[in-house]
Amino acid sequence: MEKLKLFVAESYEEMKHKVTWPKYGELQRSSILVLVASLIFALTIGLIDLAFENALEWFYKAF
Template sequence: MNIKSFVIESIDEMKNKVTWPSYSFLQNSAVLVLVASLIFALVIGVIDLGFENLMKWFYDLF
């Protein structure tokens, strides 16, 4: 198989055989990822703050 036929078949497959998601589905997925990332960052931040305070309390004992 040469390069020319590979490129032609690849373009044909991308146009006719691949199912592309709709724009609204992509928007909803992007919002979902953004919200999940923010929640995850907040949870990690609270855990980090709690651990920092615990370590300060522990080191202040000595």
């Protein structure tokens, strides 16, 4: 039980004094960047999937 108390106390001290937390504006900009990048990535993968689907459909109809 002492180890758990020590772990919690050290974790609290580290989070309070050693971790640098981003400002709200920086956090907002980062979140928007991640959202936009995720949407671009999803659209790219969707277009590649659509192209492969159409190519395989054409190939299967040819034979």
